[in-house]
Amino acid sequence: MAEPVLIVGSIALDSVETPFGQEVEVLGGAATYASIAASFLAPVRVVGVVGQDFPQGYLDLLASKGIDLEGVRAEPGRTFRWVGRYDYDLNVAHTINTELNVFEHFRPEIPEGYRTTPYLFLANIDPTLQLRVLDQVNKPALTASDTMNFWINGKRDQVIEVLRRSDVSLLNDAEVRMLTGTANLVTAARQVLDLGPSCTVIKKGEHGAVMCTNTSYFAAPGYPLEVVKDPTGAGDAFAGGLIGYLAYTGDASDGNLRKAIVYGSVLASFTVEDFSIRRLERLTHDEIAERYQRFHEIASFEA
């Protein structure tokens, strides 16, 4: 029986332009992507904030995935908006504009019924708020956390405190290098382990992901997609797939962490096939299982 997952982070309206198209004020946000991805594997509870202008249709969409929205508050004002662009190097997001709106005064309040949730994912938000969440919950069986360059630069001590209280650290290659001041990714990953987490996962976009623990190193391949329409949310869907699988199985052994990373990669690979959460919206369990097997074929060779 899958255990529930609590996800705390942003819910946004994104306007995105890529070489393959353009979308205005579509559903986005780290908590959104992570929640939908995790919902294929485990019951999901979200804590976030939206404005009064947030389309009911989007809330209905999340609810239709079985996502518990008790922790999503609608506040007076406009929803958080992000405007960004990707050029042909789809690994790099160019932010054109960020309107925090109701997100500016977001102070996560964890509903009573969520406080003993055994799996927690702290998506990328101000680490002060991530710590506020950690202070409100009973110590989860497993806590995974993400962050970004902005907080690593501006609130380094708090980022490190979040890591100290996390079991799984999720960072991309640029972030882990910035956090540790170390160019070599393996050394950098080990330095993150020294900060507290028992597992460091480095997301490398088209090059896949690697995991480093004190006793193991695992590399998951990137999926050979020929068309990437919109990379927004890939890292968040990765995290959602990862923690969703861990919650589904209740098993954080090395072998199962590896499988969780591949499930994360599967969810991320679907996410980028269309704008916003559209591909996730129509994704099926069979497609997930099939792509997991494809990942296995891609990485397989005889011992």
Added chain:
Amino acid sequence: MAEPVLIVGSIALDSVETPFGQEVEVLGGAATYASIAASFLAPVRVVGVVGQDFPQGYLDLLASKGIDLEGVRAEPGRTFRWVGRYDYDLNVAHTINTELNVFEHFRPEIPEGYRTTPYLFLANIDPTLQLRVLDQVNKPALTASDTMNFWINGKRDQVIEVLRRSDVSLLNDAEVRMLTGTANLVTAARQVLDLGPSCTVIKKGEHGAVMCTNTSYFAAPGYPLEVVKDPTGAGDAFAGGLIGYLAYTGDASDGNLRKAIVYGSVLASFTVEDFSIRRLERLTHDEIAERYQRFHEIASFEA
């Protein structure tokens, strides 16, 4: 019984500076790295040119690895020299100086006894010379070829003709993008297949390597090295390990190509652990077998 491999390319004296040290006029060259790497797996024959100043000790070193040097001519003049630097981004070589010397008038002559060699690796040289080699040999069982940005820009037609006559194309990610004008690596790899080879291998440095055929896609991980002293020759050692393993087994099935790519990755991963060919010089078969198993552990997850 391993079949022999013929390797045609440069033999050089390299002066290299990296953040981890500096070496002056040490043994280098694509044919050198590829030959030593392949020599662990199959008998190797080399065709190349050196100057009269080329140290006898280096020839003795190659001979001590069982490498047949009948095809290496000593010409009047100085040996080919390359001077380069790597900064902390060890994926990018900065050429400070190239002295072609005897290499300027290199016209590969394949000795009579080499012309029926079943495995051929055309290391990176002027594609006109690669074609000259292909004209002198009986069609090998398997031909692998490499090139570089300089020839893709300057002698594109000849590069394409070499690919038409190759079975395995070896390129790095920047080269395959330049050759095809396509940013997406999977699409680019497929476009290379359309030019002739039945197998495209893309070398991605620290991110590993991928292989694409008309029916299969394989991703080999990068090896988690914490110290990379000198990346020079990694791609050539990769090619040597790959073709050496194919010659050793006489089997170019999909499963065996995958193993060959991992053997190539193993040889490349050792190469960068020290300057010049030093790590390869003292490498043992046991170390190769052990690292192959490490690669397998790194990439493994349950289906």
